[in-house]
Amino acid sequence: MYRVGMIVPSSNTCLEPTTSRMLSEIDRVSVHFARVPVTRIGLDPAADRQFATEPMLAAARSLADAGVDIIAWNGTAGSWLGIDHDRALCATLAEATGIEVTTSTLALLEACRAYGVTRLGLVVPYTTEVTERIRAVYRDAGIDCVAQEHLGLTDNAAFAEVPEARVRRMVTAAGTGGAHAVAVVCTNVFGAAVAAGAEAELGIPVFDSVTATLWRTLRATGARVPGWGELLWAGNVRNEFQRTAEALLDATGADRTTLRIDLPELGLQVDLTAAEALRDGVRSIRRDASLDQRRLNTVEWLEEHRELLVQTNFRDDPLPPIALREVYGVRAQMLGPVVRGEAMAGWLSVHSLREREWGEADRKSLHVAVDAIAQILDDAEIATRSLHPVVAE
Template identity: 45%
Template sequence: MTKRVLLGMLTPSSNTVLEPVTQAMVAGLPEVSAHFGRFKVTEIALSDTALKQFDDTEILRAAELLAHAKVDVISWNGTSSGWLGFEADERLCERITAATGIPANTSMLALNEILAAKGAKTLGYVTPYLDAVQEKIVANYAALGHACKGDRHLNLQDNFSFSEVTAEQLSAMTRDVAAEKPDAIAVICTNLRAAPLVEKLEAETGIPIYDTIATSVWKSLKMAGVDTRRVTGWGSLFRDL
């Protein structure tokens, strides 16, 4: 019997997109399965109440439950460090591994690794977030050396509402950003249905598009020793890196 590869994913409680999309991405890998743990996240904003949702205590509790499934890796499949600061994810990964003995990653740290590997100097953004949240994300990426070149966001706050943004809206937003010719486009949110559109939109625009559900899956597979090139139809990320 081929050794199973079990991917653990930490998921916002109100998210309805990343689970089916993640399952679809790994569907062609018979030895790989994804397993999910939830903790409370219902809104994305900069208020004290919204920021407290990402307290490590709740995330670690969910991670410890995932560890019972003997997963090979645990990923925070979320984008909160985009506005909290990337050191929040670095600290979280350290704490997850210390508590569970399982290597950890996050969607955003994976995205940062990808952008560095590709040498992206300019970055376009597609997100559902509020203006204030988006400003934090753009500033944090500018500090990493990725200048903003194209930004479309929807000024939404309710996390569930992100999942109801249509494929037509997401495609139009991505095309608008692509028109500004950034080195890469980041779709930052793991409750948007953008990942299934990436292959077509990359072919159309000629620009690499990195969806944060995909970055989490990519990094998790790499950490588990799975050849990411076996994931087909989900964009250049899995072929090129």
């Protein structure tokens, strides 16, 4: 049994029943709650004191008595108090309990990182002042809130009284302006139930705070939870894809790494990247779907040879597309095929903005990354089967 501990704002009536419903078909996970006094949201000192360390520490210690495997502060105060506030809180609680600790705000930021979100639609029940502070905090974290919907409320208990239909309209309105995703930033708003429907309408992920917190606490289990939106179903795989791309970037010293893969069950196809890691100042290629990737010379070469394509320059065939060279400035690359059964499901790309030799260590790093993607896919299939066991007839 994997046990999750959650610290809950005392006036919150949303996150516990919502979390229980999301886990209703997962029989190997239990969730345990401890409350701390929180009744009003504002930017004044009295409101800030509700999120002091001492009550959180007492709650964390009580959860530790239950032998939980991870603890989450299931509240979004870090979204206006600052990311460093939540990181310091996690460090303090982890040191006191010896248990991994996270928060709702950190979970939301990890979801944005896993999906490459830098333009966010924001949905909150808070006042204008709190909303603007959240936008500033997220801007400092590299995320621009390009659209926002707020209700002007301060009473935490009142947040849970907002009808789901109103929340859905807010999410839809916030999913404009070129947003890469929408985030419902409050754990006492019933946003989880509207996420899947809104995603189908908008064509972008919807990260509800309650959902994001549960997603982050379940990471070690590999569980994929259907029916509650993109993040709980595919977020673990997307996160591992992103981590692999980032590790490959570091190992090779390249300027950009990408993963393209066909996984219809996760809504992924090769004309858009499933993961991308960039050096500072390097232009993103993540959402450019202008090319038919399977018909590129380099990809056709991969399909035929099923081995690494290593190009120190682009003087010889197979030539990459003009757009890669002229729009994105790539001068050298390595490509590694991801093969599943008889099919080439996708490939990893390693880009350099200058001509360069790719050494043996670089090639080995790409092989390691390709193997890592295969392992992620294997693990995801195991997790899926564990949610839907086969019953012998």
